[in-house]
Amino acid sequence: MVPFTSTAFRSPDLEAPSAWIEHVPFMFWLIDSLRPHRFVELGTHTGVSYCAACQAIELLGLSCSCYAIDTWKGDEHAGFYDEGVYAGLATYHDAKYSAFSRLVRSTFDEAVGHFEDESIDLLHIDGMHTYDAVRHDFETWRPKLTKNAIVLFHDTNVRERDFGVFRLWSEVSAGRPHFEFLHGHGLGVLAMGNSYPKAVEALFTSGEQDHGQEAVRTIFAHLGQAVAQRGNTANAIRQAEARFALSLEDWRRQVEQRNSEIEALTAKGEQAEARFAQSLEEQRQQHESEIAALESERAEKAEEFRGLQGEISAANATASALRTERDKEIARARAQTAALQAKIEQGQRAVQEFKDSTSWRITSPLRALLNGRRLLKRVAARFQRVVAAKFR
Numbered sequence: 457m458v459p460f461t462s463t464a465f466r467s468p469d470l471e472a473p474s475a476w477i478e479h480v481p482f483m484f485w486l487i488d489s490l491r492p493h494r495f496v497e498l499g500t501h502t503g504v505s506y507c508a509a510c511q512a513i514e515l516l517g518l519s520c521s522c523y524a525i526d527t528w529k530g531d532e533h534a535g536f537y538d539e540g541v542y543a544g545l546a547t548y549h550d551a552k553y554s555a556f557s558r559l560v561r562s563t564f565d566e567a568v569g570h571f572e573d574e575s576i577d578l579l580h581i582d583g584m585h586t587y588d589a590v591r592h593d594f595e596t597w598r599p600k601l602t603k604n605a606i607v608l609f610h611d612t613n614v615r616e617r618d619f620g621v622f623r624l625w626s627e628v629s630a631g632r633p634h635f636e637f638l639h640g641h642g643l644g645v646l647a648m649g650n651s652y653p654k655a656v657e658a659l660f661t662s663g664e665q666d667h668g669q670e671a672v673r674t675i676f677a678h679l680g681q682a683v684a685q686r687g688n689t690a691n692a693i694r695q696a697e698a699r700f701a702l703s704l705e706d707w708r709r710q711v712e713q714r715n716s717e718i719e720a721l722t723a724k725g726e727q728a729e730a731r732f733a734q735s736l737e738e739q740r741q742q743h744e745s746e747i748a749a750l751e752s753e754r755a756e757k758a759e760e761f762r763g764l765q766g767e768i769s770a771a772n773a774t775a776s777a778l779r780t781e782r783d784k785e786i787a788r789a790r791a792q793t794a795a796l797q798a799k800i801e802q803g804q805r806a807v808q809e810f811k812d813s814t815s816w817r818i819t820s821p822l823r824a825l826l827n828g829r830r831l832l833k834r835v836a837a838r839f840q841r842v843v844a845a846k847f848r
């Protein structure tokens with residue numbers, strides 16, 4: 457019967473998405489049972505299988521050097537991913553396991569030359585899963601294995617797309633001690649030699665007992681499912697927390713944005729208010745100065761008006777005086793005219809009296825005699841002088 461230690465029942469420290477997660481309890485058990493001195497993994501991605509091994513090595517205080525080899529770029533089967541995967545793993549790994557473990561960022565073929573032959577006693581092959589790729593990886597790294605090394609093959613139970621691990625597994629496992637788990641996409645445990653610790657021997661020979669192989673498979677499958685379940689729950693919680701944090705962050709951003717919009721609008725409003733107040737003040741000052749100007753103009757006009765009124769009064773007085781004077785003049789003229797009229801009438805009467813006089817009538821023949829023009833003129837002139845003298 458396969459002996460179980462408490463190591464197999466532990467939970468992985470690293471919680472990350474992986475198709476490998478259901479084999480973590482077996483990795484814990486294997487490290488504890490095999491106690492390897494050098495562990496190499498070909499294909500690490502998020503680090504679930506590799507960190508399970510490191511966790512057990514550290515827990516048990518084993519003297520084992522570990523190397524994770526990966527480009528951390530992905531492949532056709534695992535999918536291609538971004539730099540964050542390597543960065544996240546390196547941060548986690550280096551803080552916990554750098555005392556005995558290294559993440560080697562290179563292709564498997566580039567890395568292989570850096571390992572001595574017969575130096576690796578536990579190799580995990582989990583790179584590309586086509587038959588050719590996995591065969592190539594196995595063949596390339598085979599010289600590096602110790603005589604009694606163990607090789608793990610993941611995905612021995614995948615029969616879709618162009619996964620070909622199951623084919624290689626059937627080839628390499630024939631004639632060698634081995635064990636295959638069927639859960640978690642299948643994991644092949646291959647013995648390269650014949651001498652192993654008792655617990656590992658028991659694993660390889662479990663099939664010799666009635667239902668021994670099924671019992672081991674069932675136990676590890678259940679342990680694996682429990683770990684996966686915990687991982688799934690933890691993942692779901694993490695995703696929910698991330699979503700919650702995102703929506704919180706989103707709300708916070710929206711609130712910040714609204715706040716800055718409100719601040720901008722408030723500032724704009726204050727500026728507009730200040731501009732409005734300034735323009736009101738300017739208008740008030742302008743109106744005040746216009747009112748002052750109109751007021752002084754009105755005062756000037758009033759002064760002018762008072763002046764004009766004075767002038768008009770003076771003119772009226774002058775006119776009235778002139779009218780009085782004129783009336784006096786007219787009266788004087790009328791009186792003079794009347795006096796003259798009287799004198800004319802008096803003259804006419806004097807002329808008539810002269811004409812009616814005896815001398816005038818006596819001299820009538822003489823005047824007829826002297827009916828010459830010069831005499832008449834002289835007589836007329838004399839007459840005029842006489843008349844003039846009479847009225848003087």
Ligand SMILES: C[S@@+](CC[C@H](N)C(=O)[O-])C[C@H]1O[C@@H](n2cnc3c(N)ncnc32)[C@H](O)[C@@H]1O
Nearest residue numbers: 474476499500501504505526527530563564583
């Ligand atoms: C299936 S994943 C490994 C899963 C991992 N063991 C786990 O616990 O989840 C395969 C990884 O192998 C890497 N890979 C595939 N072919 C490679 C090669 N030739 N050299 C280096 N890395 C390779 C990919 O980048 C990918 O990260």
